[in-house]
Amino acid sequence: MRLTCTVNGERREADCAWEGESLLYVLRERMGLWGAKNACEQGECGSCSVYLDGTLVCSCLVLASQADGAEVRTVEGLAEDGELHPVQEAFVAAGAVQCGFCTPGLVVATHDLLERSPRPSDAEIREALAGNLCRCTGYEKIIDAVKDAATRLGSGD
Amino acid sequence: MSPTTTAPPRTAPVERGVGARVRRPDARLKVTGEFDYSSDLSADGVLWGATVRSPHPHARIRSIDTTRARAVPGVSTVLTHADVPGAKCYGLKVADQPVLAWDVVRYHGEPVALVAADHPETARRAAAEVIVDYEPLPPIVDSEDALADAAPPLHPDGNVVKHVHIERGDVAGAAARAEVIVRGEYEVGMQDQAFLGPESGLAIPTDFGVELHVATQWLHDDQRQLAACLGLPEHAVRIVCAGVGGAFGGREDLSMQVHASMLALHTGRPVKIVYGREESFFGHVHRHPARLAYEHGADADGRLVYVKCRTLLDGGAYASKSGAVCMVAAGTAAGPYVVPNVTLDVYATYTNNPPCGAMRGFGAVQSCFAYEAQMDKLAAALGLDPVELRRRNALETGGELPTGQRLDGPAPVAELLERLQAMPLPPEPDPDRARDIRELPGGVSNTTHGEGVRRGVGYAVGFKNVGMGGGVDDYSTARIRVCEQNGEPEVAVHTAACEVGQGGITIQAQIARAELGIDRVVVLPADTDVGSAGCTAGSRQTWLTGGAVKSACEAVRAELLRRAVERHGAHDSTLLLRDGAVVSENGELLATVADLVVDDPVEETREYRPPRRTEPLDENGQGNSFLSFGFAAHRAVVDVDVELGLVRVVEIATVQDVGRAINPLSVEGQIEGGIAQGLGLALMEQVQVRDGIVLNPSFTDYLIPTILDMPPVRSQILELPQPLAPYGLNGVGEPPTIASTPAIVSALRAATDQPLTRVPVRPDDIVGAMAG
C-alpha cells in the first residue's frame, strides 16, 4: 500500500509492506522521523503524540492508511529554522527532561493545550496532560515548563 | 604525581561548574525528537528479531519444532538453545538463566526460541508458528512453599538464593524487659520499573564479532556475559550505550542482548529487536514482592530495645540480583534507628514466578514499608507522637547499625524529621467552597463531591546504602582529553557510565569544567572502548564516575601546568587554570590551554575507588558491608474517600541530605521522580501474578501515576558533606523512593483507621469490612 501525506509541511510517500502498520511505525521506520516514541503502542502513554489534521492523536492508534491524504505534524515540525519552539525551550529550561522518552509526546501535547488555552490553570494542565505518562520527573518540572511556556508564548504576542 | 584533593585549588571558579543548576546537554535533542534511543536505530538490510516465550510458569520441554516457522516467507532464521554458540546460561552474579530454555522453563514468558525476519509482523507471525511441546509441571509460586523441606528444588542448590542472618545483642533478654511489644505482618507487591523506552537494540556483525547498540545500565557487565554466551573473546564484542529511555534497575540484567547478537551472527545481517510493552513486562526483572513479619519492643519512653524480623523476598525463577537485594533488605531492616538487640532474617527464594532483581531502592523499600508501619504502631501503643518516637530512636553519626558498622558520615535522621515537621501543611479545604473534582479522590471520574473524604497526614523516614557493598571491588574509569578546536580548548570526557536519564552526563561535564576551568566540555558516548564505570545503580555514578572524572581531570591539570612551567619557566605552585588559560596567582597570563595542547592533546585515564573497601557480612551478619548511606524523610498529606477507598495525595513534603548538590536541578528531579515511583507502589502499581501467570502485562492494567495523580512536592535539600566522597557529595537517586511509600500509607491509616498492611493499598483495603 502506498501512503501519501503531508508531514511537517512536506509531501511524503511511503510503501507499507503490511497494511496493519500504524502511523507511528511509518513515521519512524519508513520516514526516519523517530521523534514520536514507541513506549506502549496501546494508547496509554502519549509518547507517540502527533497532530493528525490538526488534532492531537496517539500515532500508534492510527492505521497508516488513515493518514493517506492527511496533514501530519510531529515534534520534528515544531522548531522553525533551528530555533526551538517556546514549549521546547521551556522544557529544557525547567529541567522537565530526564530520560526524555516521554518528552516529544509531552511537548506536542503541551503545544496543543496552549493553542486551545493560553493560560491554563494547574487543574487544566493536569487534565490535559493526563494521557502523557512520565516515569522520571514526577511531573513537577513538567508543570513548571508548561507554565513557563505559556508565559513565553504570551509575551511573544 | 597528580595533586591530591587536599592540595591548594588549582582552578579558578567557573560558571556551569559544580553546584550550578546546569541544563542537560542532551535536552535540546530530546525536545526536538532527534535524540537516538535504542529503538530508534536502523541499518541497511536490517532484520527484525522476535522471541518465542513460554506460556507456562513451569514445564518440561519435550520438543521444539521450527519447521513451520522457517517456512514463513520473509523469515531468515529460527534459533533455539542448540544454536547458542557459547555458555548456555548467563546472570549478573550466578549464571543460572538460560539464553534459551532447553529442558525446562521456569517462568511465564521465559525465552525459548528466536526468529529473524524482514518485517516485525512477519517475525511475530513466524514466532507463533514455532511449535513447542510442553509438559506442564506444578509451579512453586510462594516463597514459603519454596522453603519447605519437601519442595522440589528448582535449581541444583535448592530454592534459597540467599539467606542473611543478622544477630546482635540478646533479643530474648530484651524482649523480657520490653514494656511495649508490637507485632505486624506486611506485604509488598511486585512493582515494575515501567521505564518508558522498551528493551531494544541493534546488533551488527563485524569482521571479528559483533557490535551492539543497546540501552543498558552497565556496558562492561553486558560485554562480559555477552562474550561468554557468544563464545567470543570480550574484545570481539563492542557495546555502545544507545539512548536509554529510563532504567530504574530494570536494565541491569540482559534482555535482548544475546538474542539480537546471535541472530546477527547467524544471518550476517544487522538485527533489531524492539520489545512491545507487553513483552517488556516479561523482558526484565521486577521489584521483589515481600512478606515481612516484624516484632518491635520498646521501653516505656519509647526507646527501642529490640527488633526481630523474618522477611521473604520472592526472587522468582532466576537469581539475578536477589542476593544483593537480600543483603540490603537485611542491612536496613531495623531502620535508621538505634537498636541494641536484633535478630533479622531475610531470605530470597527461587520460585516459578517472574524473576525479580534490581529496582530503585533495592530491598530497602520493602524493609522500610514494614519498619515504618511498626514505628507508627509502636507510637500508637505508647501514646506518643509518631515523629517524636522516631526522633528518640534516631541514628546519628557515630551510631552503629545492626551489622556493627559505625556511621562515620552524616546520619541526620532527627534533623530531617524536625525540618520536615516544621514545614507548613497545605491548607485544609474550605468547607463552604465546592471543590473542583480534579482535586478530589477519583478525579474526573466524578466519584465524590466531598462525601466521605477525610484528610490524613503521615510521616516516614528511610535510608539506604550508596554504592555496591558486600566486598565488591567498586570502581569507575574516566578518560579526559583536552585538545584545541578553532583556537579554543575543548575537553572530551569519555567514560562507560550509562546515562539512563538521571543526568550523569551533565554532572561529568560540570566536574570537568570545574576542575579544568574550560567551558567547552563534550561528553562522548559511553562505550566499551574505555574501562568499566560499573553499573548505573545503587545511587553510585555521581560519586564513582564523578570521582573518576575528577581524578583524571586532576592528572590532566597537572600535565597542563607542567607544560606551562616547562615552556615558560614559572614555578608551578603559584599557577592556576582560569578560563582556558594558565595564569599566575595574581592573574598574569602565562599560556593559553589551547597553545599548550595545539599539537599535542593531553589525555589521561584514571580509575577511581572510594577510600573505603566494603566487606561481606559474616555468619552473624556483622561487617562493614556498606560504603555510605543516604537518608530522606517524607510527609504525605492525603484525601481519602473512605467509602470508596479512592485516594488523592494532596502534597508530599520531603527533606533529604544529599551531601553536596552537584546539580540542584538534577537533585530535585531525582527527588520528585523517586517520590512518584513511591506513590505508585503505595497506591496502584503491582504486577499481578496468579499461579505463576502474569495477569496484567500492559499499561492498561499495570497503572503508573499520571500527572493528575502526582501532587506538588515540597522539598528541602540538606547538604552535609560526606567525608569519603569527592566534593562531599552523596548518592541521591534511591532515598526518595524509600520512605515516600510508607509515608503515604501512614497518612491513609491516619485517615481511615484501617491497618493497611500491604502495598499497593487497594480500594478494598480502605473500605475494609464495608465491602463484602
Place this chain on the structure above:
Amino acid sequence: MKVLRPGSWREALEAKAAHPDAGLIQGGTDVMVELNFGRHHATTLIDLGQVEELRDWTRVDGRVRLGAGVPYTRIVQELGGLLPGLALAARTVGSPQIRNRGSVGGNLGAASPAGDAHPPLLAAGAVVEAQSAARGVRLIDVADFYLAPKRHALEPDELIAAVLVPIASGPEQFSKIGTRNAMVIAACSFAVCVDPVARRVGTGIGSAGPTPLRAPEAEAFLAAALEDQDAWAGGRPLDAATLARFGELVGAAARPIDDVRATAAYRRHALAVMARRTAAWALAGEG
C-alpha cells in the same frame, strides 16, 4: 490483511455486505492495540474514517441522533447541555488523545462491559440505529444490544449508523471507579437519569457483569419514591434511607466477578455508594 476505505456511508454498507467477516476500524483505539500486539485476525478491515456521515449529530424529535463516529471530545464540548450523562462519561474516557479519536460507535461495536458510554446510554434509554445494505435501517434498544462480553446484536452485514439518545429532560449523572485519577479503565461505573416528564428513572451499570446492565428494581423503587415524595421536580434532597435503598438495589443488580481491576464484593459495594451519591447529586440539582 486488506484494508477497505469506503468514501461514503453507502459504500461502507456495501463493503460490509460483501465482507461480512471484516473487522471495522474508525478511531482505532481498540483495533490498533490488537494489531500492534498481533492479536487481530480479521483478513479484511473496513476503515470507516472516510465516512463523513458518521461524524455529525442532529436533533430529531426530542432525541439527539449521534453519528457513530462523533469523537468523545466533541461530545464533551457540544453535548453537555443536551446529553449531560453521556458528556460526563465521555470526559472520563482515556486521555485527550483517545477522546479525540474514540467514539460511541466504537464503544458499542466493541461491546466491552467496561465501555464508558454504555451506562449513560442505558440510563437514557438510547436506541442503536443499525443499517445494512440489504435490509435498511433497524432500531435496537440499547438494553437489547449487548448479548455477552464483546458480543452484540448486530448482524454480520450491519453497521452502526448512529445512536438515538433522548435529550435530557432532567438531571443525569455518571460516576466511575478506577485506581488512578485519570486515564483508567472502569473497575465499575454507574449512570443515572431522572426524567421528570416521563416520570421515569434510568440506570446503567458498567464493568460489573458480562454486559452493561440496568438495575430495573432500583429504577422502579426510586421512581416510586419520587412519586410518593412528590420530588420529581428536584431541588430538594431525598431522604437518606431512600437513597441508601436505591444504592443497595443497584449493587444487587450487578453481576460482578473478581478480576485484575477489582473484586466482585468491592464492585457491588462501590456501585451502591456511587448510586446513592449520583442520585443525591441529580436530585439536588448538582452538576
